[in-house]
Amino acid sequence: MPNKILIVDDEPDLELLINMNFKREIRAGQYQFVYALNGAEALDKLEANGDVDVVLTDINMPQMDGLTLLARLNEQYPVLRTVIVSAYGDMSNIRTALNRGAFDFVTKPIDLQDLGITLTKAIKEAEDRKQALQNQENLLHIQNELGVASRIQSSILPRTFPPFPDRTEIDISAAIFPAREVGGDFYDFFFLDAHRLGIVIGDVSGKGVPAALFMAVSRTFLKATALTGLPPADCLAQINRTLYKESVAGMFVTLIYAIFDTRNGELIYSNGGHNLPLVLRSDGTVEALDRVEGIAIAASGKARFSEGRVQLQRGDVLVLYTDGISEAFNLKNEEFGEERLATSLRNMVGGSAKELTDGLIAEVNGFADGAQQSDDLTVLVLRYVDWED
Amino acid sequence: MELTHEINDDVVHIGIKGKLDSRTAPSFEERLMQIIDQGHKKIMIDFARLDYISSAGFRVLLFGARRLAESSGTIALFGLQPKIRNVFDIAGFSSIFSIFSSREEAEKSLKA
Numbered sequence: 001m002p003n004k005i006l007i008v009d010d011e012p013d014l015e016l017l018i019n020m021n022f023k024r025e026i027r028a029g030q031y032q033f034v035y036a037l038n039g040a041e042a043l044d045k046l047e048a049n050g051d052v053d054v055v056l057t058d059i060n061m062p063q064m065d066g067l068t069l070l071a072r073l074n075e076q077y078p079v080l081r082t083v084i085v086s087a088y089g090d091m092s093n094i095r096t097a098l099n100r101g102a103f104d105f106v107t108k109p110i111d112l113q114d115l116g117i118t119l120t121k122a123i124k125e126a127e128d129r130k131q132a133l134q135n136q137e138n139l140l141h142i143q144n145e146l147g148v149a150s151r152i153q154s155s156i157l158p159r160t161f162p163p164f165p166d167r168t169e170i171d172i173s174a175a176i177f178p179a180r181e182v183g184g185d186f187y188d189f190f191f192l193d194a195h196r197l198g199i200v201i202g203d204v205s206g207k208g209v210p211a212a213l214f215m216a217v218s219r220t221f222l223k224a225t226a227l228t229g230l231p232p233a234d235c236l237a238q239i240n241r242t243l244y245k246e247s248v249a250g251m252f253v254t255l256i257y258a259i260f261d262t263r264n265g266e267l268i269y270s271n272g273g274h275n276l277p278l279v280l281r282s283d284g285t286v287e288a289l290d291r292v293e294g295i296a297i298a299a300s301g302k303a304r305f306s307e308g309r310v311q312l313q314r315g316d317v318l319v320l321y322t323d324g325i326s327e328a329f330n331l332k333n334e335e336f337g338e339e340r341l342a343t344s345l346r347n348m349v350g351g352s353a354k355e356l357t358d359g360l361i362a363e364v365n366g367f368a369d370g371a372q373q374s375d376d377l378t379v380l381v382l383r384y385v386d387w388e389d
Numbered sequence: 390m391e392l393t394h395e396i397n398d399d400v401v402h403i404g405i406k407g408k409l410d411s412r413t414a415p416s417f418e419e420r421l422m423q424i425i426d427q428g429h430k431k432i433m434i435d436f437a438r439l440d441y442i443s444s445a446g447f448r449v450l451l452f453g454a455r456r457l458a459e460s461s462g463t464i465a466l467f468g469l470q471p472k473i474r475n476v477f478d479i480a481g482f483s484s485i486f487s488i489f490s491s492r493e494e495a496e497k498s499l500k501a
Contacts, residue, residue, distance in 0.1 A: 144392075205444035206411055250452025254444070254480055273480035294480030299451055303481070327443075374410065375443065 002032040004049055008042040008057035009035075009070065011044045014110075021112045031119075039064025053126040054119060055082045056106075059093050067096060076100045079129045081122040082119060085110065096246065145211075146181035153182050153212055156219065158189060169262050170197065172384040173353035175361050176376070177324075183376035184211025184253075185322045186219045190227065195263050198226045201320040201380050202255035203274065205296075210251065211376075218243065218253045218297065228350065232257045232270035233305040236297065238304070240272065243298035250298040256320055265312040265384050270305045272297040275323055278342065280356075282315030282386075284349040286342040312384045317356060319345060326379035328364045331371045336364055353381040391413060392420055401430045403447050406438040409446030418449040425453060430462030431499040435492065437468030442476060454486065465495040 007018060008332040015035050025031040034049055036042040046052055055073060059066035064365050070082055081103035086093050088107040094099070097105060103122050105114050114162040154176070161173055174187050184204030202218055204211040221242065224236050235257055245251070258269035269289060273296030276288040289310055295303035301382060312318060321341070328336040348356050360379055390413035393404040401424050409417060424432065432453070454464050467489040469477065477483045490493040 203444065205448035206414070207445070208411075250448040250450070250455060252444075252448065252451060273482070275479060295484060296447075299480075299482065300485050323444075 001025075001051075002029050003054070003127075003294065004034060005046055005119060005123075006033050006034045006036060006042060006049070006051040006052045006055045008037075008039065008055060008061070008066070010037050010061045012037070017110070017112070022116075036240060038062055039066065039069035039072070042069055043076075046073075046077060052077070052080055054103075054122040055080060056085060056115075056119070057082060058085045059090070059097070064285065067093070070097060070100050070102055073277065079126060079133055081126045081129075083118055083122050115341040143181075145177070149209070149212065150178070150181045153178075153216070156216065157186060160346065162276075163189065164191070165254055165345055167262065169385050170260075171353040171385050172381065173357040174378070174380040175357050176378045177361070177373065178207070178376045179287070179324070179373045180208050182209060182212035183207055184215045185324065185376035185378040186215050186379040187320070187378055188219060188223055189382075190223060192227065192229060192259065195261060196264060197260045197382075198223075199258045199260055199318075199320065199380070199382060200226070200255060201274065201277075201378065203322040203324075203376070203378070204253045204254050205251050207376055210249075214247075214251050214253065217246070218255070222255065226257060231307065232259060232268055233294075233307045236270045236272050236294065236305045237303070240295075240297045240303050241301070244301045244303075247298040252296040254296045258318075258320075260312075260318070260382065265314070265316070267310045267318065268307055269310070270294060270307050272303075273299070275321060275326060277318055277320040278345065279310060279312065280317040280345045280349060282313065284346050286345050301335065315386045316384050317345075317353070318382040318384075319356070319360075320380040320382075321360075321374060324373070324375035325360070325364055325379060327375060328368050328377065329371055329374060330367055330369050336367050340367065353383045356381045356383075390417065391400075392417060394420065394424065396429070399429070400433060401429045401498065403432060403434045404438070405434060405436065408441040409439060409449075410441065410443040410446035414423040414449050416442075417446070418452065421449060421453045422456070425460075425462070427455050428460075430457065430460055431465075432457065432462070433465045433467065433492070433495045433499060435468050436466055436470070436473060439470070439473060442473055444480075445478065447482060450486065452484075462498065465489055465499050467492055467495040 009124055034045050036045045040063045057066040084097040084102045084105040094105050104118050184207050186202045188200040190198050204215045221239050225239050254274040255272045256274045258267050260267045271292050271294040279287050290308045292308040293306040326338050348359045357379055390407040395402050465487045
């Protein structure tokens with residue numbers, strides 16, 4: 001495709017001069033020249049030849065002069081570059097043109113060698129701008145898609161709170177903040193039968209789109225497996241066998257799967273390499289669940305999983321979180337840490353699940369103090385409600 | 390993050406310094422895969438000056454270990470700071486990777 005150059009001049013002899021001087025480029029299909037006698041005609045020609053790269057225009061012309069044309073070009077054709085032709089020494093028009101966005105100027109009588117160099121430069125600039133515009137459009141397109149992906153991703157997690165309004169014995173809240181448009185963290189909860197609630201928190205390695213895809217697979221597969229009623233350890237072992245085979249480039253997911261019995265407060269859990277959840281007792285003590293055997297899911301084909309058990313009393317709270325909370329950094333590059341996490345919870349003892357969730361997020365954000373969020377941030381809180389509530 | 394690597398006999402020594410997170414993991418991945426693609430089967434990584442590792446960093450280590458396992462190769466890690474060692478323990482990765490307390494032990498295991 002030749003680069004198109006529009007020559008605007010009311011003296012038709014310029015056409016002859018150009019055609020002679022750029023004979024070789026025209027024949028080689030490198031340049032194609034289009035001509036107009038004034039600004040108005042130039043705009044018509046541009047409409048007919050939309051892909052013009054450079055406009056070379058005289059200043060003094062009947063009907064529409066070069067400076068007026070320049071203003072119109074800036075509005076309508078921001079990508080193409082304009083080179084002004086002016087009388088030697090007409091500095092005031094040249095300054096005006098440059099101030100109005102002309103790319104360069106040549107003076108009459110035209111030095112054809114200089115014109116050649118100027119056109120080459122202007123074409124290069126126009127092509128760069130075209131490319132930049134294209135890149136920007138591509139980027140916008142990707143951003144739009146990410147926006148859609150982000151909405152899809154958040155819609156697959158339970159978002160309505162309270163999720164089980166008629167279950168007054170449990171109070172659940174959760175919050176999730178991906179570091180980018182989409183993330184690798186997730187949480188989930190669902191009743192397995194009338195009394196037992198399945199609870200999940202997970203964190204896929206990395207973040208962004210690859211993590212989001214693996215997150216969707218892991219979350220769906222875990223829920224489907226859990227709903228068959230398998231105990232936590234068997235459930236993790238089963239999804240590990242499958243996801244290990246599916247894992248690309250070493251991707252893995254750390255997760256906790258727990259079953260909470262709403263009748264007696266018993267929690268049975270298994271851990272695929274995730275941060276141990278915390279229990280905030282009603283007296284304000286904070287304890288981590290006991291370590292149990294297990295490895296991040298999809299990291300090893302030989303992983304074994306065991307189960308732990310903890311008894312929640314009425315008024316106790318179970319807090320599951322991802323390392324985006326404990327490893328949030330502030331501007332001084334300090335970590336939020338498990339110590340601060342425990343203290344924050346202790347200070348909020350007695351609060352509802354939502355108060356604890358919001359309070360913890362506020363605490364982490366306050367600590368980070370504007371430092372860029374480096375990882376997805378997720379917290380899921382389950383309160384075993386007091387009889388009095 | 391800074392990376393160094395040198396080859397002694399048939400053992401590749403990788404040194405890694407700073408933070409291994411989602412920002413720096415791609416360059417670590419590129420280097421590690423290059424080394425594996427060249428056919429090296431014994432890799433030891435010095436973690437002594439690594440201050441932070443995120444899951445993105447673990448992913449690259451796992452990827453490397455899985456690729457090496459295909460050609461019966463191994464990765465030996467040594468010099469982990471206690472904080473880093475703790476993260477390995479939480480994720481259960483201490484049982485997947487061969488972790489040694491010193492360079493000498495790591496080297497001995499690879500040469501055995």
